[in-house]
Amino acid sequence: MLENLTERLTKALRNLRGVGKLSEENMAEALAEVRQALLGADVHFKVVREFIERVKAESVGKEVLQSVTPGQQLVKIIHDELVNLLGGGATELSPIRPLKILMVGLHGSGKTTTSAKLAKLLKKRGMNPCLVACDVYRPAAIDQLEALGRQIDVKVYSDRGENSAVKIAKRFERQASEDGYDAVIFDTAGRLQIDEGLIKEIIDIKDLVNPAEVFLVADSALGQEAVNVAKHFNEAVSITGVVLTKLDGDARGGAALSIKTVSGAPIKFAGVGEKLDDLDVFHPDRMAQRILGMGDVVSLVEKAQEVVDEKEAMRMAEKLRKAEFDLEDFLSQMRQIKKLGSMGSLLKMIPGLSGVQIGEREEKKMKQTEAIILSMTPQERQNPNILNARRRLRIAKGSGTEVRDVNTLIKQFEQMRKIMKMMKGDGARKMMRNFPKM
Numbered sequence: 001m002l003e004n005l006t007e008r009l010t011k012a013l014r015n016l017r018g019v020g021k022l023s024e025e026n027m028a029e030a031l032a033e034v035r036q037a038l039l040g041a042d043v044h045f046k047v048v049r050e051f052i053e054r055v056k057a058e059s060v061g062k063e064v065l066q067s068v069t070p071g072q073q074l075v076k077i078i079h080d081e082l083v084n085l086l087g088g089g090a091t092e093l094s095p096i097r098p099l100k101i102l103m104v105g106l107h108g109s110g111k112t113t114t115s116a117k118l119a120k121l122l123k124k125r126g127m128n129p130c131l132v133a134c135d136v137y138r139p140a141a142i143d144q145l146e147a148l149g150r151q152i153d154v155k156v157y158s159d160r161g162e163n164s165a166v167k168i169a170k171r172f173e174r175q176a177s178e179d180g181y182d183a184v185i186f187d188t189a190g191r192l193q194i195d196e197g198l199i200k201e202i203i204d205i206k207d208l209v210n211p212a213e214v215f216l217v218a219d220s221a222l223g224q225e226a227v228n229v230a231k232h233f234n235e236a237v238s239i240t241g242v243v244l245t246k247l248d249g250d251a252r253g254g255a256a257l258s259i260k261t262v263s264g265a266p267i268k269f270a271g272v273g274e275k276l277d278d279l280d281v282f283h284p285d286r287m288a289q290r291i292l293g294m295g296d297v298v299s300l301v302e303k304a305q306e307v308v309d310e311k312e313a314m315r316m317a318e319k320l321r322k323a324e325f326d327l328e329d330f331l332s333q334m335r336q337i338k339k340l341g342s343m344g345s346l347l348k349m350i351p352g353l354s355g356v357q358i359g360e361r362e363e364k365k366m367k368q369t370e371a372i373i374l375s376m377t378p379q380e381r382q383n384p385n386i387l388n389a390r391r392r393l394r395i396a397k398g399s400g401t402e403v404r405d406v407n408t409l410i411k412q413f414e415q416m417r418k419i420m421k422m423m424k425g426d427g428a429r430k431m432m433r434n435f436p437k438m
């Protein structure tokens, strides 16, 4: 799948060596290759266009990290955007019990097979699933589901005398919960293409059963057609996820890359073979790795990024130690902390403060502090001593806070600086003991 992407990129990125900054010009060739590879893999052209734009926005003008090449950095950006395109993080099954899953999709997409695969997976997770045969149009469909059920030792409810799928669904849903099943998977009929009758039947079943999950089973070999089907089904019955089947075949990958953007529903599982074990939880990052095939480059850049964060934290710690710390540093440090999502780097370097956690309240406070500092002029940030009453009032107004808040912040900052100054001497260790009280 998308095999030539790695090759095309490697070639194009060779020319990016030795460039200090990524720019529209020096990335042009590489991005043209990416565009060609994506279009060649049958990714929707609008998705391709947006993808290229996002990669550009993420990379133009960005300083290239030390110890990696610009090409490597671009690979990482492309990788991250691929992950986004594929839906971000992996999504899990609804926690609602009994877990009712309605399987919908075109004829031959793999609904019946996937129903059995899912039942097997749920069983492995310690659940007690059953299957309901709602494909009433072909007796062979019921035979197929029953045969699969026997293979995995899962109960299959069916009624060959009933010709209303809706009635079957309702009756066996009740039966299943009386029999103590905590997951009920409804296998439904499909058509060769979407038609009103099919949609109506699914809507009726859905309204009656109220399933926690509505899975569209889509054949990845259909490429863009699979994406259109997903969009259509989603508009009609609000699917909660897509199971993309036959990814083991020679599908070009375009469906996987477009389906989230076009249909709005995330891919939850991937069918990767005819056997009942051939169902994978869909992981966007792993898929992106497979598509791009440059896992070593991606982790290299991630490591370089960590080094930069560490270095910056170290520089700040040094400033702190020398008491050269001004409000400008305070602000940039706070942003760093916000970026890291925790007090991480800096606090770990200050004895006594490691292990401090940031909660919601602190976060709000940090936002307020940030707003206050942002309302100061650069001179005020470098030299808080000039902050008289008039300036403080202006800053409070500018940041949507009270003068009281501005005063508190400045007082805290002064205190911190005072402590830092004292720490310069050999009283450092003694002062550290007082630090947590701040």
Ligand SMILES: Nc1nc2c(ncn2[C@@H]2O[C@H](COP(=O)(O)OP(=O)(O)O)[C@@H](O)[C@H]2O)c(=O)[nH]1
Binding pocket: 105, 106, 107, 108, 109, 110, 111, 112, 113, 114, 190, 217, 245, 246, 247, 248, 249, 270, 271, 272, 273, 274, 278
């Ligand atoms: N290779 C491969 N074949 C699959 C996969 N999922 C389903 N199939 C095959 O596709 C065909 C149609 O599947 P079926 O479950 O009957 O589709 P339904 O009409 O939607 O119920 C069967 O021959 C399955 O074995 C898959 O992930 N990989």
Ligand SMILES: [Mg+2]
Binding pocket: 111, 112, 113, 135, 141, 188, 189
């Ligand atoms: Mg079927």
